[in-house]
Amino acid sequence: MDRTELFNGTAPGRPAPVRSPSPLRDYVLHELPQDLAEVARGDLTHHQLALKQRELLTGVGPLGDDPRAARVTQLDLLFMLSGFVPGGPHAAPRELTELISAQCARFPGLDPHLSYELLIDVNSEEFERCGDIRVFSEGRLGALERDFYLGHHLSEPWVRSAAYGLRALVAAPDAVKPAAVLDESARCVAEFTSHMASYRKLSEQAFGHFRPYHMGHPGGPRGASGAFMPSVQLLELVLLPPTEEYGSYLDQAMSYFPSWARPVVAQWRSASSLGLNVAQSVRNGRLVLDEAGTARLVRLIDRFVDFRMVHLGITRRMLPEAFTDRTGLTRREIGAQAGEHGILNAEHPGTSGFSVRHVLTNAVHRLLELRREILAGPTRRG
Numbered sequence: 307m308d309r310t311e312l313f314n315g316t317a318p319g320r321p322a323p324v325r326s327p328s329p330l331r332d333y334v335l336h337e338l339p340q341d342l343a344e345v346a347r348g349d350l351t352h353h354q355l356a357l358k359q360r361e362l363l364t365g366v367g368p369l370g371d372d373p374r375a376a377r378v379t380q381l382d383l384l385f386m387l388s389g390f391v392p393g394g395p396h397a398a399p400r401e402l403t404e405l406i407s408a409q410c411a412r413f414p415g416l417d418p419h420l421s422y423e424l425l426i427d428v429n430s431e432e433f434e435r436c437g438d439i440r441v442f443s444e445g446r447l448g449a450l451e452r453d454f455y456l457g458h459h460l461s462e463p464w465v466r467s468a469a470y471g472l473r474a475l476v477a478a479p480d481a482v483k484p485a486a487v488l489d490e491s492a493r494c495v496a497e498f499t500s501h502m503a504s505y506r507k508l509s510e511q512a513f514g515h516f517r518p519y520h521m522g523h524p525g526g527p528r529g530a531s532g533a534f535m536p537s538v539q540l541l542e543l544v545l546l547p548p549t550e551e552y553g554s555y556l557d558q559a560m561s562y563f564p565s566w567a568r569p570v571v572a573q574w575r576s577a578s579s580l581g582l583n584v585a586q587s588v589r590n591g592r593l594v595l596d597e598a599g600t601a602r603l604v605r606l607i608d609r610f611v612d613f614r615m616v617h618l619g620i621t622r623r624m625l626p627e628a629f630t631d632r633t634g635l636t637r638r639e640i641g642a643q644a645g646e647h648g649i650l651n652a653e654h655p656g657t658s659g660f661s662v663r664h665v666l667t668n669a670v671h672r673l674l675e676l677r678r679e680i681l682a683g684p685t686r687r688g
Contacts, residue, residue, distance in 0.1 A: 324435065325436060327379070328382045330383065333386075338389060339443055340444060341355055342442055343443075343444050352392075356390070356397065363401045364401070373413055377416065377424070379409065380413075380417070381424045381428050384406065384420040387402055389442065391522070418527070420519075421530055421534070422562065423564035424530070426455050426458045426535075427564055430456050441516070442515075442516045447512055447516070450508060450512045454505065454516075457505070460501070462537050463537075464501065465498040465541055466540065467491075468494040468495050468541055469543075469544050471494070472584060473544050475584070476583060476593065479592055479593045484595065485602060488602035488603055489602060491606050498613060499612050499613040503620075508620075510624055528558075529657035531562075531659075533559065533662075534563050536570070537567075539556070539559075539563075539571055541610065542669070543574045543575055544578065545583060545607070545610070546578070546583055546584070546673075546676050547585065548575055551646040551647075551648070552646075555649055556571065556575060560572065562658075585679065600680060604680055607677045625662060628661075635667070637670065640671050641671065641675075643667070645671075646671060647661070647664040647667065649661045
């Protein structure tokens, strides 16, 4: 299926769209981007926007008891709330914040902040279901923002497939063909990287236009960041055991992963710590690789490093303030760094609230360390 056809809803055989269940649909889809543009131009104040939304919320009737509809409604409520982020933590109308809290109380499990799951997955699923996607921007910028969300959602299954393939391999090495699994996993990671690399075309200006709405207030919840795409974490956990610094990241990130992923990430983390990973399986001889098999595993690791380096390059271009020091950012330099760096209390945090530089370079460093170990062979690994 052509990517453009999927994005604009013209794909042959696509079922007729159905209407979004949220009573706030029309405002968030058609008026909110215009309102935010007027605020950015100075033609509308946050106070005036709050008055307009207060009137809108007053006219909204009962929100119903359907959990699926509640997720979409929560997405709309949090899009409205995120529009006030540039105005400070008290700019939003009280009616809006109270309604968000009330929905969370009625539907346990709803995120009270704009999360990766809501922004990327629920938003994209709603687009696939009925053709609606929420964006903060107007016009051409809105189309770029739409593609950014949909691209993350459509790309993730590739890396998830790689992770689950490797999971089957380490769980029962004799029940599968290691060469086939390693080749397929490498192919899936390469496909994932190819999709994600398309964001090189997204300009710093375009990204900077909608990124502020993804960020939380200082001291509040972490923002809706790609750092919380869960399947990338599953792939790392099935490759190697979590280090202390990566464990710190997982501790802080767990509640920001999509709800389906939290128990899976926790289970895979525990299992990986106990040895259910590729690195340990090779170390203890459960997974025996000949020279060709080792080459296949190294190729898979290289494809994952490629993704990490692409991500690092895109992030460096989008957030130059976090990379004023351009040293230590090549593959060779990262491989030579002395261990991992702290990811908390960063001077220039990413949208996730972590040190974006250190999260990304640490991830590359761990993979390069694994690559060295695999190439060293069993005799030198001891």
